[in-house]
Amino acid sequence: MPVSHGRGGRDAWVLAIGLLSVIPGLLALRPWRLVPPWHIAVAMAPAMAALVGCLTAPTRWDGLDETATLVYAGSLYLVVRAFAVDPLRRSLVLVGLALVGLEQFTQAYLPWWGGGSVSRLMVGTFYWHNQFSAFMLGTGIVAGVLAVRGTGAVRLAGWLTAPWCLAALLFAGSRAGLATFVLVWALVVVLSFRDRRGCRAVLGVPLAALGLATVLTSPLLMDDSGWFSSTVQAREADQGVEGNGRARLQFWQAALRVGLDHPVTGAGFDSFGGAGSARMPAGSGLSIFAHNGYLQAFSDGGFLLLTAVLLATGLPVLAALRMMFSSRRRGRDDVVDVAVPAALLALVLHTGVDFDWVYPSLVALPAILAALVPAASDGDPGLRDRRTHPQAVTGVLVVLVVIAAVPAALRASALQVPAAERPPWTRAASMGLPLSGALDGFPAISLCRRELESRHPAELRHGLGCTARAAQDDPGLALLRARALVRLGHRDGALDMARTVLRRYVADRPSVRMPYADVLREGGFNGAARHQLLVLRRDLQSRGLPTDGVDKALTRS
Numbered sequence: 001m002p003v004s005h006g007r008g009g010r011d012a013w014v015l016a017i018g019l020l021s022v023i024p025g026l027l028a029l030r031p032w033r034l035v036p037p038w039h040i041a042v043a044m045a046p047a048m049a050a051l052v053g054c055l056t057a058p059t060r061w062d063g064l065d066e067t068a069t070l071v072y073a074g075s076l077y078l079v080v081r082a083f084a085v086d087p088l089r090r091s092l093v094l095v096g097l098a099l100v101g102l103e104q105f106t107q108a109y110l111p112w113w114g115g116g117s118v119s120r121l122m123v124g125t126f127y128w129h130n131q132f133s134a135f136m137l138g139t140g141i142v143a144g145v146l147a148v149r150g151t152g153a154v155r156l157a158g159w160l161t162a163p164w165c166l167a168a169l170l171f172a173g174s175r176a177g178l179a180t181f182v183l184v185w186a187l188v189v190v191l192s193f194r195d196r197r198g199c200r201a202v203l204g205v206p207l208a209a210l211g212l213a214t215v216l217t218s219p220l221l222m223d224d225s226g227w228f229s230s231t232v233q234a235r236e237a238d239q240g241v242e243g244n245g246r247a248r249l250q251f252w253q254a255a256l257r258v259g260l261d262h263p264v265t266g267a268g269f270d271s272f273g274g275a276g277s278a279r280m281p282a283g284s285g286l287s288i289f290a291h292n293g294y295l296q297a298f299s300d301g302g303f304l305l306l307t308a309v310l311l312a313t314g315l316p317v318l319a320a321l322r323m324m325f326s327s328r329r330r331g332r333d334d335v336v337d338v339a340v341p342a343a344l345l346a347l348v349l350h351t352g353v354d355f356d357w358v359y360p361s362l363v364a365l366p367a368i369l370a371a372l373v374p375a376a377s378d379g380d381p382g383l384r385d386r387r388t389h390p391q392a393v394t395g396v397l398v399v400l401v402v403i404a405a406v407p408a409a410l411r412a413s414a415l416q417v418p419a420a421e422r423p424p425w426t427r428a429a430s431m432g433l434p435l436s437g438a439l440d441g442f443p444a445i446s447l448c449r450r451e452l453e454s455r456h457p458a459e460l461r462h463g464l465g466c467t468a469r470a471a472q473d474d475p476g477l478a479l480l481r482a483r484a485l486v487r488l489g490h491r492d493g494a495l496d497m498a499r500t501v502l503r504r505y506v507a508d509r510p511s512v513r514m515p516y517a518d519v520l521r522e523g524g525f526n527g528a529a530r531h532q533l534l535v536l537r538r539d540l541q542s543r544g545l546p547t548d549g550v551d552k553a554l555t556r557s
Contacts, residue, residue, distance in 0.1 A: 009360030031082035059268030080371035101139025122171035133174035140165030145339035166209035255290035259298035266302035289355035316370035
């Protein structure tokens with residue numbers, strides 16, 4: 001199953017755990033005996049292209065996490081491909097995905113409900129609403145098709161999970177996610193009426209989701225209640241579709257220019273924030289992502305990575321659509337023939353308007369679905385046991401690649417965690433790798449800190465989103481977030497947040513009064529800010545500590 005916890009697999013050590021969990025499956029199922037060699041080549045091609053990018057592009061080993069993510073997805077494809085060899089196992093995989101979607105909703109609902117307002121965006125354990133929406137889009141469509149076209153326990157599992165997953169789509173507030181669902185579900189409706197199967201259920205599933213969403217947003221459960229559409233309306237009021245679409249077009253144009261400037265192997269991973277900003281119009285918003293998985297691949301890895309990605313996504317989608325439209329002609333009656341193509345199509349469409357593939361779980365989810373496409377095909381020549389020498393060599397290579405990706409994932413995770421908080425064994429695991437860059441670098445958070453110091457609303461909002469978890473144990477970052485909230489017009493909430501941080505940390509860290517004073521000054525309370533600085537100076541003087549920084553701040557105030 002895809003790793004959906006820890007920011008969709010982005011948190012430290014989560015991706016490494018996912019890779020380690022795949023190795024027993026590879027050794028037990030030995031997919032290289034069953035899967036055609038060209039399937040293995042296509043599945044692992046993006047990871048190999050990413051490795052070439054790490055060796056040749058200017059940013060070098062900044063792409064360790066992306067490479068490990070692609071290895072994880074490719075190896076997961078092989079495991080599922082070898083496991084799902086009959087209708088029962090394929091149904092089990094689909095039911096598992098539906099249950100993962102339900103579990104993600106349970107993780108997301110309590111924090112969202114605790115916010116007390118239907119205008120808040122539901123983010124789950126992704127901690128970002130758009131990617132949470134993409135995950136619920138894929139699992140929700142799988143669950144919905146199980147309810148429509150499944151039988152027995154499979155159908156029941158679909159009805160028990162689909163309304164919750166699809167209600168989460170509304171609460172995530174992602175216009176792209178909702179539009180993609182409407183488009184793909186319309187296709188499912190057409191197929192149901194064409195086959196005269198599940199005609200009432202295909203309309204009942206979204207109605208059940210709307211009914212559930214209405215209850216969850218009602219005054220019975222929410223202090224600040226509203227309609228099921230209130231979250232989307234609040235998102236539209238905060239950031240309209242027109243402005244959002246215009247910004248994305250600018251990101252896409254910048255990514256295309258960056259890729260054309262470095263056409264073979266790209267500008268390197270994590271380079272778009274700098275290289276792309278130089279190609280953005282003056283005064284436009286900035287982003288470290290291209291908001292398009294395919295253009296991001298072109299910008300980061302050139303035509304080499306783009307070609308590998310298009311093969312790994314395009315071939316399964318074409319095969320899935322062919323399977324969907326030819327299943328009736330072949331006399332098949334497998335729920336996989338509709339669930340897999342519909343969910344896979346939705347995911348590859350959504351990643352065309354956002355940065356889904358930054359999250360390992362959103363790379364793994366389509367890999368699992370893609371593995372079910374050839375596994376469900378009649379007369380698949382790949383499902384024969386080939387006990388030959390070349391297959392044994394292939395198996396050894398696949399396992400070695402996955403094992404090598406584990407320290408790469410650990411190393412990428414270590415770059416996100418200060419040395420003082422880093423387990424000693426992770427350093428040993430990454431020894432010997434030709435890595436560049438500072439050991440204690442924190443590139444993602446440092447970039448987000450700069451965004452929090454901006455005056456541009458789009459940068460401030462992005463900085464707030466990507467620092468939410470890191471700020472929980474970092475008072476300086478938490479107070480920087482409070483200043484950003486003041487700039488966005490949420491002064492009262494920002495001051496409440498700042499006071500909470502001060503009360504929590506001032507006893508052990510008196511210096512927290514300095515950034516707290518900055519928040520007060522940002523909010524227009526210059527007198528209160530000066531008072532905090534004077535209190536801090538007295539405290540430092542009583543301890544015999546230098547007060548130069550406080551004196552400079554007092555002079556500025």
